[in-house]
Amino acid sequence: MNYDIVIIGGLGHVGLPLGLVWADAGLTVGAYDLDKAKGKEISAGRMPFLEHGSEPILQRVYGKTFFLVDDVAEIANAKCVLITIGTPVDEYLTPQLMVVTRLADQLAPYLRNGQHIILRSTVFPGTTRRLQDYFAAKGLSLHLSFCPERIVQGHAVKELRELPHIISSFSEEGRTYCKAIFKVLCDKIVEVGVEEAELAKLYTNTWRYITFAVANQFYMMTEKCxxxxxxxxxxxxxxxxxxxxxxxxxxxxxxxxxxxTMQLSAFYTNNFNLGYAAMQVNEGLPAFCIEQIRQNHDLKGKKVGLLGMAFKADVDDVRDSLSFKLRKLLTFHGAEVMCTDEHIQAHDFFPLEQVLNEAAMFIVGVPHERYRTLVFPAGKPAFNIWNMDSVRDI
Ligand SMILES: NC(=O)c1ccc[n+]([C@@H]2O[C@H](COP(=O)([O-])OP(=O)(O)OC[C@H]3O[C@@H](n4cnc5c(N)ncnc54)[C@H](O)[C@@H]3O)[C@@H](O)[C@H]2O)c1
Structure with missing residues (x-):
């Protein structure tokens, strides 16, 4: 089978919506992913995670223009291989640079001269150049491009068709190709150099992270006074x-x-003080809130309802959610925590009604739509930072 594009990491939060939207526009897309459980969901016509508007597309394109790819060797039959695997930092906040080079080792035996390789994962600056050199050293002449993803998770289907796509490539042919395939989604294209595109993506996320830290720092100062x-x-x-x-x-x-933010810091030889300060503020906010609550309430033996365990509103993704930090802190101080989430089922989570009935106090970890208009039982304190409630008042 011949593909326009095979996406490596094609069943992830970035790869899958992108593949579906392209397939919906008529391109032949293959999705290769190590996670076979997600593949089972896909073949049953179900999205493995919440991404608004994507399931009807999946049901429309699966087996017609969107296919699961089981064998990585099939990339030989693709005009373009697009990479959307995770690019994490480790527990010491060091970027895991090897994930990309290990993947290159995995792909290299099946690549052919003239193919397009597009990196869409967010990468440590210089990674695209490193890949280009790596393949060249193996005698492969490929068109290496970097086209970062900028969607907000949960709204990819809409945003992929509306947001300008940043494209960059080391070759003219690569640039022309990237422009053409992203124009299939949206005709707003921003063309820059590869290093500039890598930095622009990291700066965009870091900017958001620092901006939120400013709001959180102001919150803490205001509470204190x-x-x-x-x-x-x-x-x-x-x-x-x-x-x-x-x-x-x-x-x-x-x-x-x-x-x-930490990838950028590592790139800047760990001298990115502003980035670290933002991390201290954002990661410190749960502890600040719990300490404030403890000034008015003894948590020992108290049942606390924690509403929203996802990392943000109206998604079902718990990766790096601060609600789990809240749960740890509450438990440490002797509370019995009853977690609930509108979009996530887990063996130790409870239905919302039960939490509202049984808990003596509530904290909104994430403002899912349902919680925005929720009326908490009278006489039970509820803390909702998203409504800018004061921890002093609960
Ligand atoms: N989630 C977002 O909203 C978002 C937005 C913009 C950019 N990004 C960036 O996109 C990248 C992917 O993020 P994500 O949230 O989609 O991660 P994810 O974990 O949801 O998806 C990555 C997928 O890659 C698969 N995978 C990992 N290694 C593989 C391999 N060697 N071969 C085949 N499949 C492999 C995993 O099984 C997983 O399904 C990251 O660099 C992230 O920073 C994410």
């Missing part, structure tokens, strides 16, 4: 154009923002 953070935010933003984008506080989590 006893003023209302809601009123401060209103004063900063109401009718004031330059304040329009000042974010509200919230638990800033997930598999990308912190990880990419």
């Amino acid at each position: 006893g003023a209302s953070v809601r009123e401060v935010h209103r004063a900063m933003t109401e009718g004031y154009e330059r304040g329009r984008n000042i974010p509200r506080p919230g638990f800033t989590a997930g598999p990308c923002l912190l990880k990419d």
Whole structure:
């Protein structure tokens, strides 16, 4: 079988929606992924994770223009191989650079001269060049490109068709090809150099991470001095154009923002003080909130309902969710934690109704749609940082 594109990591949060949207536009797409459990879900017509609007597309294209690829050797039959595997940092915050070179080893025996290789994973700066040199040393003449993903998880289907796509390549043929395939999705293209594209992606996530840290730092300061953070935010933003984008506080989590800030820091020989400061603030917020709560409430033996275990609203993904840090801290202080999540089933989670009935106090870990209008039982304190509630008032 011949493919326009085979996506490596094609059943992940980035690879799968992208493959589906391309397949829906008529391209022949293969998805190769190590995770065979996700493959089973796909072949049954179900998305393995929540991605709004994607399941009807899957059911439309599966077996017609979208195929599961079981054998990596099939990349030999693809015009383009696009890479969307995870690019983590380890427990010491060091980027795992070997994941990409190990993958290159895996792919190299099946690649042919003239194929396009597009990196779409977020990478340590210089990785695309390194891959180019690596394949060249093996005698392969490939078109290496870097085209970063910028969607917000959960809304990929919509955003892939609306956001400008950054494209970069080491060859003219690579640039022309990338422009053509991304124009299938959206005709807004931003063309830059490869190193610039790698940095632009990391800076984008790092910018967001630092911006959220500023909001969280302001929240902590405001709580400490006893003023209302809601009123401060209103004063900063109401009718004031330059304040329009000042974010509200919230638990800033997930598999990308912190990880990419740390990739950038490692790139800058670990001298990125602003990035570390943002990490201290964002990762320290759960402990700050628990300490504030403890000033008014003894947590020992208390049942605490924790609503929302995903890393952000309206997804079913728990990767690097700060709700688990909240749970650990609460448990450490003797609370009995009842976790619930609208989108996630787990053996130790409870239905929302049971949590509302049995818990004596509530914390909203993540503002899923359902929790935004939820009325908590009278007389039981509830803390919702997303509403800019004060921890002092609960
Ligand atoms: N999740 C997002 O919203 C988002 C947004 C922009 C960029 N990114 C970046 O995209 C990349 C992927 O992120 P993700 O969230 O999709 O991760 P993910 O873990 O959801 O998906 C990665 C997939 O790759 C597969 N995989 C890993 N190694 C493989 C291999 N050697 N061969 C075949 N399959 C392999 C995994 O099984 C998994 O299904 C990361 O670099 C991330 O930083 C993610």
